[in-house]
Amino acid sequence: MSIIENKIIGNTLIITLNNPSKRNSMIKGFHDEFQSAIKIAEEDKNVCSVVIAGEGDFFCAGGDLNALKTRRSMTEPERYQTLNQLNGTIESIYNCSKPIIAAIEGGAAGAGVSLAMACDLVVMSEYSFFSLAYVKIGLTPDGAATKFLSETMPRQMLAEMAMIGGKIDASRLYNIGAVNVLAQKGNAKETAVELSKNFENLPKNSISRIKKLSRAAYGNDFSKQIKLETDYMVKSQGDKESMEGIDAFLEKRTPDYKKLR
Amino acid sequence: MSIIENKIIGNTLIITLNNPSKRNSMIKGFHDEFQSAIKIAEEDKNVCSVVIAGEGDFFCAGGDLNALKTRRSMTEPERYQTLNQLNGTIESIYNCSKPIIAAIEGGAAGAGVSLAMACDLVVMSEYSFFSLAYVKIGLTPDGAATKFLSETMPRQMLAEMAMIGGKIDASRLYNIGAVNVLAQKGNAKETAVELSKNFENLPKNSISRIKKLSRAAYGNDFSKQIKLETDYMVKSQGDKESMEGIDAFLEKRTPDYKKLR
Amino acid sequence: MSIIENKIIGNTLIITLNNPSKRNSMIKGFHDEFQSAIKIAEEDKNVCSVVIAGEGDFFCAGGDLNALKTRRSMTEPERYQTLNQLNGTIESIYNCSKPIIAAIEGGAAGAGVSLAMACDLVVMSEYSFFSLAYVKIGLTPDGAATKFLSETMPRQMLAEMAMIGGKIDASRLYNIGAVNVLAQKGNAKETAVELSKNFENLPKNSISRIKKLSRAAYGNDFSKQIKLETDYMVKSQGDKESMEGIDAFLEKRTPDYKKLR
Numbered sequence: 001m002s003i004i005e006n007k008i009i010g011n012t013l014i015i016t017l018n019n020p021s022k023r024n025s026m027i028k029g030f031h032d033e034f035q036s037a038i039k040i041a042e043e044d045k046n047v048c049s050v051v052i053a054g055e056g057d058f059f060c061a062g063g064d065l066n067a068l069k070t071r072r073s074m075t076e077p078e079r080y081q082t083l084n085q086l087n088g089t090i091e092s093i094y095n096c097s098k099p100i101i102a103a104i105e106g107g108a109a110g111a112g113v114s115l116a117m118a119c120d121l122v123v124m125s126e127y128s129f130f131s132l133a134y135v136k137i138g139l140t141p142d143g144a145a146t147k148f149l150s151e152t153m154p155r156q157m158l159a160e161m162a163m164i165g166g167k168i169d170a171s172r173l174y175n176i177g178a179v180n181v182l183a184q185k186g187n188a189k190e191t192a193v194e195l196s197k198n199f200e201n202l203p204k205n206s207i208s209r210i211k212k213l214s215r216a217a218y219g220n221d222f223s224k225q226i227k228l229e230t231d232y233m234v235k236s237q238g239d240k241e242s243m244e245g246i247d248a249f250l251e252k253r254t255p256d257y258k259k260l261r
Numbered sequence: 262m263s264i265i266e267n268k269i270i271g272n273t274l275i276i277t278l279n280n281p282s283k284r285n286s287m288i289k290g291f292h293d294e295f296q297s298a299i300k301i302a303e304e305d306k307n308v309c310s311v312v313i314a315g316e317g318d319f320f321c322a323g324g325d326l327n328a329l330k331t332r333r334s335m336t337e338p339e340r341y342q343t344l345n346q347l348n349g350t351i352e353s354i355y356n357c358s359k360p361i362i363a364a365i366e367g368g369a370a371g372a373g374v375s376l377a378m379a380c381d382l383v384v385m386s387e388y389s390f391f392s393l394a395y396v397k398i399g400l401t402p403d404g405a406a407t408k409f410l411s412e413t414m415p416r417q418m419l420a421e422m423a424m425i426g427g428k429i430d431a432s433r434l435y436n437i438g439a440v441n442v443l444a445q446k447g448n449a450k451e452t453a454v455e456l457s458k459n460f461e462n463l464p465k466n467s468i469s470r471i472k473k474l475s476r477a478a479y480g481n482d483f484s485k486q487i488k489l490e491t492d493y494m495v496k497s498q499g500d501k502e503s504m505e506g507i508d509a510f511l512e513k514r515t516p517d518y519k520k521l522r
Numbered sequence: 523m524s525i526i527e528n529k530i531i532g533n534t535l536i537i538t539l540n541n542p543s544k545r546n547s548m549i550k551g552f553h554d555e556f557q558s559a560i561k562i563a564e565e566d567k568n569v570c571s572v573v574i575a576g577e578g579d580f581f582c583a584g585g586d587l588n589a590l591k592t593r594r595s596m597t598e599p600e601r602y603q604t605l606n607q608l609n610g611t612i613e614s615i616y617n618c619s620k621p622i623i624a625a626i627e628g629g630a631a632g633a634g635v636s637l638a639m640a641c642d643l644v645v646m647s648e649y650s651f652f653s654l655a656y657v658k659i660g661l662t663p664d665g666a667a668t669k670f671l672s673e674t675m676p677r678q679m680l681a682e683m684a685m686i687g688g689k690i691d692a693s694r695l696y697n698i699g700a701v702n703v704l705a706q707k708g709n710a711k712e713t714a715v716e717l718s719k720n721f722e723n724l725p726k727n728s729i730s731r732i733k734k735l736s737r738a739a740y741g742n743d744f745s746k747q748i749k750l751e752t753d754y755m756v757k758s759q760g761d762k763e764s765m766e767g768i769d770a771f772l773e774k775r776t777p778d779y780k781k782l783r
Contacts, residue, residue, distance in 0.1 A: 069768050071759040079756045087748055094744065099424050120420040137771055138725045138763030138779070140732055140754045147747035150739035152415035154674030157699040158739065159642040162732045163621050164720045176699045177418040177437045198425045203399040210401055210423045217411035217419065219743035221480035222355065225408035226348055232401045234340045237332040241399030246330050249398055257399070360685050381681040413676030438679040438698045459686045464660040471662055471684045478672035478680065482741035483616065486669035487609055493662045495601045498593040502660030507591050510659055518660070 004033035005055075006040060011048035012196040013041045014189075020056030025064045026111060031085040038092040041100075045261050049199040050096070052119065053103040053189040059128075062110025065137070083142060086111055090143045093118040094215065097208035099199055103183075103192035104128050104170070114143030117152070120211060123181045123195065124170035125188040133165035151218045152178035203241035203257040265294035266316075267301060272309035273457040274302045275450075281317030286325045287372060292346040299353040302361075306522045310460040311357070313380065314364040314450040320389075323371025326398070344403060347372055351404045354379040355476065358469035360460055364444075364453035365389050365431070375404030378413070381472060384442045384456065385431035386449040394426035412479045413439035464502035464518040526555035527577075528562060533570035534718040535563045536711075542578030547586045548633060553607040560614040563622075567783045571721040572618070574641065575625040575711040581650075584632025587659075605664060608633055612665045615640040616737065619730035621721055625705075625714035626650050626692070636665030639674070642733060645703045645717065646692035647710040655687035673740045674700035725763035725779040 005016040015037045017024035041050045054060050063086070071079055093100050093115070102108075102119040109131040116122055116130070132149075134141050141162055149158045153176055161168055173179045183191035199207065209232045217225055236242050240260050248255035266277040276298045278285035302311045315321050324347070332340055354361050354376070363369075363380040370392040377383055377391070393410075395402050402423055410419045414437055422429055434440045444452035460468065470493045478486055497503050501521050509516035527538040537559045539546035563572045576582050585608070593601055615622050615637070624630075624641040631653040638644055638652070654671075656663050663684055671680045675698055683690055695701045705713035721729065731754045739747055758764050762782050770777035 065768060065771055068759070068764075069772065072765055072768075074759075076756055076760070079759050080752065083752050083755055087752065090748070099420070117417075120417065120424060122417050134758075135724055135728050135732060137767030137777070138728045138761060138765070139758045139767070140728060140735060140751065142751050142755045144744060144748040144751065146735045146739040146751060147742065147744055148416075150673075150736075150747075151411075152417065154698065154700045155670075155736055155740060156639075156642065156644050156674065156702055158736050159621070159733070160702050162736060163642060163729055164724075166720075172699075175436065175697065176415065177433075178415045180417055180421050198427075202396055202425075206396050206399045206401060207424055210396060211420070213401060213407045214411075214416055214419050214423060215744070217407040218416060220408065222405060222408055222476070225411075226351070226405040229401065229403050229405065229407060230341065230344050230348065233344055233403045234337055236395075236400045237329070237335075237340050238337070239399060242329075243333055243399070245398030245400070246326060249326055250330065255398070360681070378678075381678065381685060383678050409677075412672075413678065436697065437676065438694075439676045441678055441682050459688075463657055463686075467657050467660045467662060468685055471657060472681075474662060474668045475672075475677055475680050475684060478668040479677060481669065483666060483669055483737070486672075487612070487666040490662065490664050490666065490668060491602065491605050491609065494605055494664045495598055497656075497661045498590070498596075498601050499598070500660060503590075504594055504660070506659030506661065507587060507594075510587055511591065516659070 002033055003027065003030050004037050006037050008047060009193065010197065011046055011200045012193055013044070013047045013050045014193065015050060015052045017054045017060050022064070023058040023061035024054040025061040026086065027064045028067065031089045034089050035092045038096055041098055042096055047098065048204070049098055049196040050100040051103055051189065051192045051196050052100060052115070053192065054105060058106035059104045059108040060112030060115055062112040086143050090114055090118045097211065099207060099211065101192045101196055103188040105186070105188040107131060110134060111143040111145070114145040114148065117148035118144065120214070121180045121195065122178065123183055123188050123192040124173065124179045125183045125185050126170060127185055128188070129167040129169045130161065130173065131165070131167045132161045135163060135165045152176065201257060203245065204261060205239055205241050206236060209236065263294055264288065264291050265298050267298050269308060270454065271458065272307055272461045273454055274298070274305070274308045274311045275454065276311060276313045278315045278321050283325070284319040284322035285315040286322040287347065288325045289328065292350045295350050296353045299357055302359055303357055308359065309465070310359055310457040311361040312364055312450065312453045312457050313361060313376070314453065315366060319367035320365045320369040321373030321376055323373040347404050351375055351379045358472065360468060360472065362453045362457055364449040366447070366449040368392060371395060372404040375406040375409065378409035379405065381475070382441045382456065383439065384444055384449050384453040385434065385440045386444045386446050387431060388446055390428040390430045391422065391434065392426070392428045393422045396424060396426045413437065462518060464506065465522060466500055466502050467497060470497065524555055525549065525552050526559050528559050530569060531715065532719065533568055533722045534715055535566070535569045535572045536715065537572060537574045539576045539582050544586070545580040545583035546576040547583040548608065549586045550589065553611045556611050557614045560618055563620055564618055569620065570726070571620055571718040572622040573625055573711065573714045573718050574622060574637070575714065576627060580628035581626045581630040582634030582637055584634040608665050612636055612640045619733065621729060621733065623714045623718055625710040627708070627710040629653060632656060633665045636667040636670065639670035640666065642736070643702045643717065644700065645705055645710050645714040646695065646701045647705045647707050648692060649707055650710070651689040651691045652683065652695065653687070653689045654683045657685060657687045674698065723779060725767065726783060727761055727763050728758060731758065
């Protein structure tokens with residue numbers, strides 16, 4: 001049995017964190033298996049998007065606290081090395097050219113929040129929550145959690161999450177726009193897979209460029225971002241995808257991007 | 262008949278995109294006429310603010326798809342040249358020293374969203390929507406759409422708009438604070454003109470500086486922005502406008518900024 | 523009688539702006555007294571957090587308009603010097619290693635908004651409001667108001683506040699996540715003190731690092747912020763606080779951070 005299970009349904013790679021007795025926490029082996037899964041998504045031409053879900057009633061509890069205990073006796077370079085595994089997982093999502101949807105059932109805690117918010121789209125079930133309670137055990141957020149949350153919420157709400165460590169529930173996150181779909185309890189994964197079907201018939205180069213634009217927008221100033229958009233548009237206008245897309249539009253037919261994959 | 266109609270009512274320049282049979286899309290001539298209109302706003306001392314509205318039941322559908330078809334046969338420098346016309350339109354709004362209000366009836370699509378969100382204030386009618394569906398025809402957002410939306414919404418919501426291309430309706434945009442007033446259907450323009458009257462009796466230098474501060478705030482870090490605010494406050498304190506404003510306040514009378522225009 | 527009153531209840535330093543007849547505006551002496559109060563919070567090991575509240579029915583009306591009148595006759599360097607007092611107050615909150623909660627009763631205006639939003643957490647009573655009406659007297663926002671508001675709201679909402687100068691009420695601010703708790707009228711201070719009790723049993727180094735991360739997140743890009751988080755986590759993992767926190771968690775007991783203060 002592996003920690004991460006991969007399954008392709010239609011054109012969606014479903015990555016299931018599969019260690020429910022430990023609330024799918026990031027135990028030894030997690031990061032290697034996870035990053036291999038994302039590599040499959042990147043390389044398989046039939047995969048148009050990815051859904052990340054947790055087995056059982058919790059998405060991901062973040063780092064393994066038993067392992068954390070051993071960190072204090074590590075040298076600092078060893079600690080960096082260990083944290084770089086988590087960072088590698090986050091970057092694999094962030095840099096993946098295909099859209100990735102997090103399906104949060106129950107809740108996400110610690111680096112589980114980073115994992116969720118690294119994704120492009122987030123589905124949460126009602127009554128699920130985010131918890132960033134590092135402070136309670138004398139630690140600080142990792143995996144770019146504070147960066148991702150700063151892109152979605154006011155500093156005061158981030159302070160509430162990170163400095164007090166209380167839970168923020170899905171409905172509050174939905175109200176501010178951080179969650180795309182609020183699913184019925186038990187339906188997060190199903191809803192995310194349904195959402196992923198949107199990508200089956202969409203053009204991959206275009207999506208990949210838009211993913212880069214979306215991420216860059218939260219760091220670039222006006223001049224840099226309008227320049228980046230212009231560069232990408234010039235490229236897109238010469239791409240076979242837009243030839244097919246515009247022709248189909250003018251001919252009033254459905255575009256066929258599958259042949260261009 | 263021109264593509265853009267200008268009309269001054271009171272102290273408001275109303276720019277009407279006037280090509281309703283093509284949903285006010287940006288056909289040949291649009292950008293020159295639009296930028297001339299903004300120039301009028303800039304130069305006419307009696308114009309205190311601008312309202313941009315669309316004739317008919319749609320604000321602006323963005324680029325003209327028939328024209329887009331020809332872009333693929335252009336050289337890259339020619340494509341840049343064409344896109345720079347759109348960028349010039351966006352920058353004319355962004356750099357205009359006077360406040361600009363978008364009045365969205367029906368909806369805004371593609372670069373129509375960029376046009377709307379470049380504005381300082383946005384009025385949308387109920388049931389109207391934003392659509393950023395470039396992806397559906399193999400293209401990518403332009404006109405700083407991703408920058409403007411990153412200033413107003415979480416990355417997950419931007420991804421939903423730009424990577425899937427679905428509609429986001431006015432009420433959802435209002436809830437997150439991206440829309441200032443949700444008008445009754447058919448009343449967007451009227452509501453925007455009403456809102457613009459606020460600027461008739463306000464001081465122009467002060468407004469112009471605040472517009473610059475507002476835009477800079479979304480790119481600057483704490484140190485740069487507090488320094489910029491300090492520089493502007495030092496200038497404002499020596500300006501005739503604040504002399505009039507503070508005197509009027511202390512003398513309990515209405516300030517008269519008109520004489521200072 | 524002093525302009526600022528300090529009182530320690532439990533582990534909370536309550537700073538009360540105590541000039542209610544002038545709506546606690548920043549009269550001569552305000553900034554020195556305020557910054558001394560924050561210094562107490564910084565230096566007193568028993569102080570775990572700070573609550574800032576206003577005496578009477580208004581939080582803080584910002585700068586003193588009578589004093590403002592004299593600024594125009596100052597040289598520019600003198601104006602900078604005066605503004606640097608306000609900036610010093612804002613930076614004292616921003617750079618304080620301990621969490622600070624604003625308790626807004628009635629409303630905050632002008633630099634009172636900067637004072638509130640410089641804080642980590644914000645409690646507002648129902649029917650209270652923010653007003654950034656510098657424009658009405660020919661001035662421009664100061665004290666990093668535009669920076670802090672850009673971290674919490676869309677540019678369009680900031681424009682509404684700063685360019686028109688109208689009031690934004692607490693419920694609208696709560697809906698977008700800028701306010702942590704909406705208290706009943708008359709209960710803002712009490713609610714903030716209650717909220718501050720969360721910090722009594724939390725570890726101070728961890729909180730101090732998280733405060734820095736939270737602030738940096740709104741300026742840093744992805745690479746810088748994930749690096750900063752990694753640096754802080756490496757430090758936290760070697761800190762006595764996390765030893766106590768993780769041990770307590772694994773031993774299923776309450777951690778005792780008080781002995782580490």
